[in-house]
Structure formats: C-alpha cells, structure tokens
Amino acid sequence: MCVEPARHSDLAMPAIEGYAAFRDALLGAGLLVATGVRGLYGRSGLFERVCEGFDALATREARRVAQGSDYEVLRFPPLIHRGDYAKIDHIRNFPDLMGSVHTFLGSEGEHMAMLEKFEAGEDWTRSLRPAEVMLTPAICYPLYPTAAGTLPEGGRRVDLLGFAFRHEPSDDPARMQVFRQREFVRLGTPEDAIAHRDEWLARGEELLARLGLQPKRVVANDPFFGRGGKLMKATQREQELKYELVAQIVPGEKPTAVSSSNYHLDHFGLAFGIRSAGGGVAHSACIGFGLERIALALLATHGFDPKVWPREARDVLALD
C-alpha cells in the first residue's frame, strides 16, 4: 500500500475560514487555552516554543543591525507609572484601549461594605481607588521616562520585550488583549531615528520572508478614538509615521500586522525631557514584533504541526 506523506497544504486548515473558526481550531488543538474572556488565552508549550524561536532570531538579527554598537537590554514589567501615562496622550487618543489599575485602600469597615456589595452582585469596584500604575499599552512607553536628560554621544539603542495591554475584546485570536512585543528602540537625532526605522523594516521583511510568510509593507495609522481621531489618522498617514508589515493570519480574512514601526518625531523627547547629545530635543523610533501574531501566522501558513513546517523555518526557529 502506498501512503503519500502529508503535504503542508493538507495541514494548513483548508476548511477553516473566519476569526471564530480559526480561534476554535487553535483552542481545539490545545495551542491556545480559553479563559472565558475574549482575547485572553493561555499558551501551550508548543506555542511558546515558536514565540521563543522568533525571539531568539530577533536577538541574532539585532546584533547584525547594531554592527558592534550593542543594544542595551532592558525588561519592563507590564505596568507603567500613572503619572507617566498621563504624559503620553493615550487618554486622549485611545481611552477605549486603556487599562487602569485600581485597588482597595480602605479600612476594615469599608472592606465589609465592599463585600456586602460584592455578595449582593452590585458594582463593588466603586470602593476601589486608582493605584499608582496603569497597564502599559506599548512596551516602549515605560522606557522613555527613564531616559530623561541628555543622551550619550550617538544616542541609545534599546532592546525590549514584554506584555502590552489593549482593551479590545475580539473573536479574532490575533487580537489579544494582552500580548508580547519584542521591540528595538532608537533614541537620538531625527536621522538616527529614521535610519533605524528604515533598516529594521527591511530586516523585518527579510526575516519574515525566510520563515515562509509573505510580508507586505504598508503605511498605517493607529486606531485613534472618536470623530476627532480621524484627523490624527490622516496626519499620521500623510507623514508616513507608521509602517506595518502585514501577513496572512486568519484564513479568509484580510492580512494582519505582525510588525509595526513608528517614528515618533520628538513626541517622547518633549514629553519626558530627553535631549540628544547635540542638545536638541531627542527624536525616537521603534520597531515592534508581535510574538503571538507571528506564531499565529506561522501556524496558519504552515499548519498546526511544526514537524512538517518547511526546513528553513524549522531551522531558523530552532524547533528541532
């Protein structure tokens, strides 16, 4: 009897189309674990290995990009100082995505009163007070306040990894409420920032292509809130401040950003008093890779079993 070996296309979920179906397939395969909240998932060991494989690949690539001038590694937890949050205009531009952290600061009597509401099924959270922290909407935000002052000659290159939060419950498994970004940030002159953006976009495109994805570079805009946000979107696009690398993730739906690069002009330099070595207000740019989205794009493209992925993708991600 002649048994043909499985081809990739057989495993690439030919019958799945749409956000909910793709999500359910991932849950069914145990790659993600449902929590009962839309956009909040546990990750399996296999899913994590794919994320870690890309993370290590990005580390190797950063060494090539930096060419001797190493990236400083910094890791921030998923929270940001409430006072710093107030300086980045997020409350104006993306209030619907924010995560404000509240806690209980009251007496034992107030605790009893809160528990009574809790037990009666009423809104007990009115007894809470805002804590000193917010969930961070992007993992480079906590960096800028720590960079206040004058940058060293040549500026700074910083390597970040962490969880970002965006309140956008969705059936699309690629739109998680809390997800990891691997970021490379450049602080310095406008030329430094633009060169960083351009170089990393090219490198990112190349990396993703080596993995067998078909990334496309597009000018993009952030999802600014409300009618007033329309102008912000148009300006951002006109000035080409935001580029995304998009790839096919959800079968039957439009491509999703797996990487995003932002040139912030002097936004953070002004907000946090960062000056370049020459004395001018520092400019900044970042490129971020969405680890979960890249893993999802690979699973959607090559199938749910990495053992049958193309040789080069397996090698580059050290999946053996």
Place this chain on the structure above:
Amino acid sequence: MCVEPARHSDLAMPAIEGYAAFRDALLGAGLLVATGVRGLYGRSGLFERVCEGFDALATREARRVAQGSDYEVLRFPPLIHRGDYAKIDHIRNFPDLMGSVHTFLGSEGEHMAMLEKFEAGEDWTRSLRPAEVMLTPAICYPLYPTAAGTLPEGGRRVDLLGFAFRHEPSDDPARMQVFRQREFVRLGTPEDAIAHRDEWLARGEELLARLGLQPKRVVANDPFFGRGGKLMKATQREQELKYELVAQIVPGEKPTAVSSSNYHLDHFGLAFGIRSAGGGVAHSACIGFGLERIALALLATHGFDPKVWPREARDVLALD
C-alpha cells in the same frame, strides 16, 4: 606594587544595610531601573540573565522530579477573568493587594467630560468601568478554572511562568509590585498533592544551596487582611499548609521567602469543579520560585558582578 585580587566579600556590599540602601545600590549599579513607583522597576540585561539562568535550572530539575511523566507547559498572561477572581476569596482575604483593571467604555461626549476632569487634576478614573479582567495575584490562579472537569488518571503536573501582581508599595527591592513566579502545580488526590509539595521543597532547598544561598524551610502564612485575618493565619500555620524557603536578601534585614509551597486542600477543586480520576474533589499543591528574589539573593550574597561568583553558581546558571 602588589595588588590583591578582589575577594567576594569585598564585592558583597559590606557597607550596605537596610531596604532603601540595598535598593539604591541596585539602582546605582544599573541592575534595576527606577520608574518613580515604589516596587516597580525595569530590569537590566544582566539581572535578566540571572533570572533566566534559574528558570532554565528549574526546567532541568522538573524533568528529574517528573521522572518520565512530563510537566505540561502552560503560560498565562498576567491577567485573570474577573468572574474567576470572584471565586477564589481574594477579595475577602487580600483586598489591599488586588489589581482591578478598569477601562473607558463611554461615548465621545463622556470622553470629553473625562478629559475635562483629567485636565483639572480631578479624579477622572470615576468615568471608567471595570474590564473583564483583573491582574493575577498568583500565576497558578488562571490555571484552575481551565482544569474544570475530571482529571486524567494520575492527575496533572503543570509547569507555569508569569508575572503576578500585588499592590504593596515598598522600599524593599525584594517586595516588587509585579514579579515573576516559576511554578509547578500538581492536581490530583491529596496524596499526589502532598507528595509534590514535599518533593519540591527538598529539591528547591537543594537547588538554592547549590547556588551558594543558605535556604531555610519555615512554616508560613499569607498576609490575610484585617483582624479577621488573624484566625486565617493561625489556621494556615496550624495545618502547615504553607511552607517557605527563606534566604538572606537585604543586608541587615531578616531573611525573605524566595520560594513558597502551598497545599490548597480541595479549595480550587471545589471552587472550579475539578475532580480527580477517582471521582473525588481534586486537591492541589504548588511550589513557586520568585525569579527576582532569587536573583536579588544571589546578588546580595555573591556581589553585583557575576564574574566573581563561585564557580558552581556560575556553571549551574550558565552565566559564562
């Protein structure tokens, strides 16, 4: 001229005593980065390598403990379903440590009103509504709701890593508001749970001793809230439900827990409907290692430069 090589003791901060001084020394050395919030820090690349070294060591140790029956790897982000949070009694026992996530769900008009308060320096957070999620107080909490139903024969062994949040602003750098736990959880019969606890406590003690720390096993209790909490503390200690491995971290202060093991009895089994294969309500136990606290204990014990740490610690943590 004869220059004596530095000895470890010279680098082990002989002049530092007390929480704030130790914190300032860590910040001064760039191992931690201040954020302006007490207990919230960025971590340097070197600090991370120590954490990752211990994390990898725990992975190797888990393989030995499991003896063929592998741990399932699961990774949860730092958030938990608000409804699941409501089932674990945290609001009763530790309200002062909680992190409730709130977001803006209003119209454009309500947004304008919120911004007016924000600009006037008033409490704008009253315009927010509770999101579907809370920050997770312990990284095994998100696991239990996903384990509802009947466990497989032999129960489950789960390997976890993630950020936990506890609102307890402090000058003690070992008391971070958001920190990583590496946990190993056993779900099954009471005997399974107790054996897991006992075996891991012995292994943990051995691991920490190999790193040159001097861990001590102590019966402990959680910091239950208020006067009513006193009884909970006493009961927990009497039943020996919580053990900690404590080690010296902050020079001049009392030892700190670097690992904690809890036998939950059938608490989570009852709360989330988890049954063992035999049909009884499942019991559970976990052991958690505090990655940041272990890194801090190593830095306090051996000095801020891992290059001069004892050979075995460097080898075991793969710091070369």
